[in-house]
Amino acid sequence: DTAVSQTPKYLVTQMGNDKSIKCEQNLGHDTMYWYKQDSKKFLKIMFSYNNKELIINETVPNRFSPKSPDKAHLNLHINSLELGDSAVYFCASSHTLGVQYFGAGTRLSVL
Amino acid sequence: QQPVQSPQAVILREGEDAVINCSSSKALYSVHWYRQKHGEAPVFLMILLKGGEQKGHEKISASFNEKKQQSSLYLTASQLSYSGTYFCGTEIKGSNYKLTFGKGTLLTVNP
Numbered sequence: 001d002t003a004v005s006q007t008p009k010y011l012v013t014q015m016g017n018d019k020s021i022k023c024e025q026n027l028g029h030d031t032m033y034w035y036k037q038d039s040k041k042f043l044k045i046m047f048s049y050n051n052k053e054l055i056i057n058e059t060v061p062n063r064f065s066p067k068s069p070d071k072a073h074l075n076l077h078i079n080s081l082e083l084g085d086s087a088v089y090f091c092a093s094s095h096t097l098g099v100q101y102f103g104a105g106t107r108l109s110v111l
Numbered sequence: 112q113q114p115v116q117s118p119q120a121v122i123l124r125e126g127e128d129a130v131i132n133c134s135s136s137k138a139l140y141s142v143h144w145y146r147q148k149h150g151e152a153p154v155f156l157m158i159l160l161k162g163g164e165q166k167g168h169e170k171i172s173a174s175f176n177e178k179k180q181q182s183s184l185y186l187t188a189s190q191l192s193y194s195g196t197y198f199c200g201t202e203i204k205g206s207n208y209k210l211t212f213g214k215g216t217l218l219t220v221n222p
Contacts, residue, residue, distance in 0.1 A: 031208060041196060043153065043212040055207045090152060100143070100200075100210065102152035 003027050006091050006103035013081055014111055021076045021106045023091030031055075032074040033100065034066060035090040043090070049074055078108075086110045112137060114201045116213035123189050123220045131184040131216045133199030142175050142182040143200040143210060146193075153198060156184070189220045 004025045013019055025032065033056075034046040048056035049068040063079040074091060091103040114135045121129050133142065141160045145153040159175035159182060171193075175182045182201075186193055196217050200210035 041147075041215050043198060043215075045209060045211070048207065048209065050207075056209050094208070099155045099158055101155065104152050 002104075004091055004093055004101050004103040006089075006106050008106060009104065010107050010109075012109045012111065015081055015083060017081050018077070018079045019081060019108070020078070021089055021091075021108075023074045023076070023103055025072055025091075025093040025101070025103075027093055027101060029093040029095050029098075029101075030071055031094050031098075032068065032071075033092040033094075034074065034076050035092060035102075037088045037090060037105070039087070047074075047076075081108075081110045083110050112203070112211055114199055114211065114213040116197075116199055116216050118216060119214070120217040121219070123218070125191060125220055125222055126188055127220075129186045129189060129218060131186075131197050131199075131218070133182045133184070133201070133213055135180045135201045135203075137180065137201070137203045139175075139177065139180050139201050140204045140206075141202040142173075143202070144173055144182075144184050145198045145200065145212075146195045147198065147215075148195040156197075186218070189218075191220050191222065194218055194220045 031050045033048045037043045046060050047066040052068045065077045068074045088105045090105045092100040094100045117132045143158045144156040147153040170187045173184045196215040198212045198215045200212045
């Protein structure tokens with residue numbers, strides 16, 4: 001049973017398209033995150049939700065919109081994709097103050 | 112605000128020891144250590160919450176000097192399975208549990 005699962009694992013799309021990545025955790029955690037890892041492996045937080053409330057919103061283009069329908073789910077929608085959006089996107093979850101458990105990642109390639 | 116990790120890369124022979132350092136310019140609430148193998152998600156190693164705290168995990172341990180805002184990860188008698196990129200993630204007081212990750216240290220253990 002995967003603790004933090006992301007879909008899809010790979011996403012190849014054209015510039016200008018809109019795409020979504022889904023994340024679900026079955027650990028009972030109350031906090032979920034989206035990270036972006038670029039080609040240089042720099043892992044940068046984008047958003048965080050605690051009990052469905054947005055608590056961290058880093059300087060991210062507003063083409064990126066997270067949505068948390070409930071504590072166990074956090075989705076990421078990206079509008080008008082650009083070449084620079086190509087990266088691996090990781091979802092993670094944790095109890096408040098706790099260890100973060102990462103999903104397997106979604107490798108996004110924008111052509 | 113990004114913590115500074117050193118060294119950037121280290122190559123070991125099986126059985127050798129290594130130390131990875133992480134330092135911040137900000138007062139820290141906690142330090143997290145993660146290991147990421149190529150093509151995989153980051154995996155939690157340990158969290159340090161108190162000044163001077165030292166924790167162990169098999170032959171991997173870490174220390175946290177709150178006054179100096181530094182943490183070190185100690186890998187003793189390294190095994191091939193220790194290879195990967197090690198990230199420290201630092202949490203600043205009042206940051207809503209936000210982790211800021213260093214650029215990572217690539218550790219390669221050779222037979």
